[in-house]
Amino acid sequence: MKGRGTEIDGVFRYLKSDLRRVEKALVAQLKSPVPLIPVVGKHITLSGGKRFRPAVLLLVAEACGYTGPRRIVMSVVTEYMHNATLLHDDVVDGGVLRRGKPAANVVYGNSVSILVGDFLFARASQLMTEDGDLDVLGIYARTLVSLSEGEVLQLMKSADRGISENDYLRVVFHKTASLIAAASETGAVLAGADSSLRKRMFEYGKAVGIAFQLVDDVLDYTGSEKDLGKRPLQDLREGKITLPLIHALREAGDGDRRKTGEILDRRRFSVREISFLAKMVARNGGLEYTKRRARSFVDRGKRHLASLPSSPARDGLASLSDYIVSRTH
Numbered sequence: 001m002k003g004r005g006t007e008i009d010g011v012f013r014y015l016k017s018d019l020r021r022v023e024k025a026l027v028a029q030l031k032s033p034v035p036l037i038p039v040v041g042k043h044i045t046l047s048g049g050k051r052f053r054p055a056v057l058l059l060v061a062e063a064c065g066y067t068g069p070r071r072i073v074m075s076v077v078t079e080y081m082h083n084a085t086l087l088h089d090d091v092v093d094g095g096v097l098r099r100g101k102p103a104a105n106v107v108y109g110n111s112v113s114i115l116v117g118d119f120l121f122a123r124a125s126q127l128m129t130e131d132g133d134l135d136v137l138g139i140y141a142r143t144l145v146s147l148s149e150g151e152v153l154q155l156m157k158s159a160d161r162g163i164s165e166n167d168y169l170r171v172v173f174h175k176t177a178s179l180i181a182a183a184s185e186t187g188a189v190l191a192g193a194d195s196s197l198r199k200r201m202f203e204y205g206k207a208v209g210i211a212f213q214l215v216d217d218v219l220d221y222t223g224s225e226k227d228l229g230k231r232p233l234q235d236l237r238e239g240k241i242t243l244p245l246i247h248a249l250r251e252a253g254d255g256d257r258r259k260t261g262e263i264l265d266r267r268r269f270s271v272r273e274i275s276f277l278a279k280m281v282a283r284n285g286g287l288e289y290t291k292r293r294a295r296s297f298v299d300r301g302k303r304h305l306a307s308l309p310s311s312p313a314r315d316g317l318a319s320l321s322d323y324i325v326s327r328t329h
Contacts, residue, residue, distance in 0.1 A: 008323040011055065011316045018058050019051055022075045029076055029123055040108050040116040044083045047099045048229070052212070053078045053183045055320060060187025060201050063305075063313035070190050073127055077140065078183045080124040085147055085179075087117035092151065093238060100229035135189045143182040150174025158240045161264050165246055169210060176216075177209025200304045204317070207301030211324050214294035217242040218287050219329065221278055227329035236277050239267055243293065244286030245277070251284040295325050 012019070023046075030041040054075035061071045089095065090103040091110045097103060105113040121144070128137050153171045157163050184205025188198045219228060220235045221244060235242050241264075249257055260280055263273045281287060298321045305321075308314045 007319040011059075011319050011323075014312060014316055015055055015058055018071065018075075019054065021072045022051070022054050022058075022079070025072055025076045026079060029080070029127065032119070036108070036112065037116055037119055040087075040104055040112055041083075041120065043101075043104050043107065044087055044098070044116075045079065045120075047101055049079070049083070049099065051079070052320070053082055053180055056180060056205060056208075056317070057183040057187045059313045059316045059320065060184045060204075061190045062187075063308045063311055063317060064188050064191035064193045064197065064201070066187075066191035068190070070131060070133075071187070073131055074136065074183075074186050074190065077124040077127050078179065078186070080120040080127075081140065081144070081147070082179055084117040084120035084124075085151075085175075087113045087120070088151070092155070095230075097230040100226075133189070136186055139182050139185055139189065143178050146174045146178035150176075150178065154240075158238075159264070159267070161241055161245075161249060161261060163241055163246060165243065168241070168243055168246055172210050172213045173206065176213040177206050180209030180212065181205035197307060200307050204301045204304040207297045207304070208321050208324055211294040211297035211301070211321075214243055214290050214297065215324055215327060217244055218290050218294070219327075221281060221287055223329060229329070233274055233278055236274055237269065239264065239269075243290045244281045246286075247289040248281040248284035248286035251286075252280065256280050256284065291325070298322065298325055 026045050027042065030038040030045065032038055057075050057078055058071050061067070086098065087104055090098060090105045091113050095103045096106050103113075104116070108116075124140070128140060150171060150173075153174055157167060157171055181202050182205070185198055185202040188201040193201070217235070220233060220242070223232055225231055231237070236245075245260075249260060252260065260277060263269060263277060266273075269277070302318055302321050305314055305317055308317075
């Protein structure tokens with residue numbers, strides 16, 4: 001674990017200069033004659049996110065041979081789209097904490113959060129239009145459709161205890177992995193990669209993006225409020241069915257399955273019921289299974305890196321991939 005932590009620290013040290021430029025651009029592009037927009041925009045954009053998506057984009061572009069300024073612009077596009085989805089998510093889910101701070105909808109209200117999220121999507125579109133690359137525009141237009149579909153899919157499926165693992169992974173792709181895949185594919189496009197390499201970089205981002213969400217699913221059960229920036233077991237409290245629970249229900253005996261169904265049908269759970277669900281998931285191997293699945297997706301993603309020439313950037317992508325399954329927040 002320590003070694004992996006040191007490796008990921010090295011990756012972010014390697015990217016320090018580029019990420020500093022991304023941070024400055026994130027603030028600069030929030031300028032608006034409407035003063036509340038940059039206030040709310042900074043609240044979500046500068047609230048301590050990992051910058052995982054920009055890191056993927058920066059490293060893939062470099063690994064494929066491009067280190068020019070468009071990497072910074074597209075990193076901002078990616079992060080704005082990500083933060084827009086977070087603003088909208090917190091309204092849909094009734095979130096109260098985001099990265100250890102009061103969520104924007106709590107501080108500024110639901111209407112403002114939705115509209116500033118829309119502003120971030122619009123600013124991202126404006127930046128891409130100014131850049132003028134139709135391939136990149138196509139990637140993010142497709143991804144915006146996917147993200148929207150993911151939100152609706154989650155509303156339809158999140159409380160369905162009969163959801164299959166494949167259906168759940170479909171939600172995960174749309175809601176989380178599609179944007180990481182877009183960041184990775186965009187890095188290849190900026191470098192002028194051929195269609196084969198572009199596809200492999202998309203598949204890399206898709207695989208590690210799915211792994212990223214599966215680890216989040218585990219951390220919801222095992223993480224601390226300090227590390228997570230929100231209360232643990234929040235997904236359970238909201239009645240969301242994630243992979244640890246899906247697997248546990250597959251493995252559970254009739255008694256556990258029946259009691260879990262009775263609890264989930266109520267939609268509002270007591271502290272004792274939440275505790276039962278968490279213990280049932282652990283007892284039936286839900287956490288260990290999800291960790292194994294996350295590791296398998298990381299390994300799948302890393303196999304796509306083999307087509308890249310050896311470089312510090314490729315090594316950084318491998319370390320970033322391994323970091324996903326070792327992180328604690």
